Amino acid sequence: xxRIPEIKSRDIVDPTYRHIFDAIAGSRGRVDGPFAVLxxxxxVAGRVAHVGTYLRFESKLPARIRELAIITxxxxxxxxxxxxxxxxxxxxxxxxxEAISAVTDEAAADGxxxxxxxxxxxxxxxLQARRVSGPLFEQARQTFRDQGVTELTxxxxxxxxxxxxxxxxxxxxxx
Numbered sequence: 375x376x377r378i379p380e381i382k383s384r385d386i387v388d389p390t391y392r393h394i395f396d397a398i399a400g401s402r403g404r405v406d407g408p409f410a411v412l413x414x415x416x417x418v419a420g421r422v423a424h425v426g427t428y429l430r431f432e433s434k435l436p437a438r439i440r441e442l443a444i445i446t447x448x449x450x451x452x453x454x455x456x457x458x459x460x461x462x463x464x465x466x467x468x469x470x471x472e473a474i475s476a477v478t479d480e481a482a483a484d485g486x487x488x489x490x491x492x493x494x495x496x497x498x499x500x501l502q503a504r505r506v507s508g509p510l511f512e513q514a515r516q517t518f519r520d521q522g523v524t525e526l527t528x529x530x531x532x533x534x535x536x537x538x539x540x541x542x543x544x545x546x547x548x549x
Contacts (some may be wrong), residue, residue: 376545381413391416398423408539433525437467446497450535470511
């Protein structure tokens with residue numbers, strides 16, 4: 375059970391902020407997970423959701439690259455809910471089992487196929503060292519171009535923020 379109320383019903387939202395609840399539900403199918411606790415501050419929930427809608431659903435990065443970056447971030451933060459949701463999506467989007475295993479086991483990512491090695495190494499280095507070395511940055515830039523490396527970096531930061539919300543408020547996977 376979360377440490378603060380999980381606001382999952384439109385009926386309990388102040389009418390002034392129902393448009394925010396509706397927008398989140400419209401883009402995600404429901405208000406759940408981090409957004410259910412973020413609705414305790416509707417303006418924050420709405421602004422966070424707006425960025426997330428682009429990064430998760432509209433980014434120029436392929437879905438498998440996005441999902442691999444998300445699970446790498448979730449693993450770093452030991453965020454159970456983020457992991458539970460996105461490891462399934464990673465498999466469905468075509469992330470290799472080798473990459474999922476490397477992230478799960480925190481094993482070396484060298485030799486993973488189709489840009490997966492770059493994603494895992496980039497996310498890990500950014501999260502652990504709080505920087506990305508010049509050679510790895512250039513490799514990511516060559517792989518994903520300027521827009522892609524920008525979106526990859528923002529995605530890692532965004533899912534780090536969500537992991538902090540989920541971990542601080544102890545929002546756990548249901549069932």
